[in-house]
Amino acid sequence: MSIAKKIAHKAEAVKGGAKKTVGRVTGSRRLQAEGRGGQAKLGVMFRCYV
Structure with missing residues (x-):
């Protein structure tokens, strides 16, 4: 890579x-979900290149 x-x-x-983190602090479930989604996407992308 x-x-x-x-x-x-x-x-x-x-x-x-x-x-x-911002979603957790503000109580926004949408931001929390977006953050988790971004981190999950990263895990998949990283495994494809390794």
Whole structure:
């Protein structure tokens, strides 16, 4: 996996984690779900490249 893809995947993970945390703090189930979805997508993408 190239460095650029690793960086992009890490950024996606951070973005998903931030959405999940903001959703938890504000009580927004939609943001929590989006954050979990972003993190799950990252796991699938990472497994495809390894």
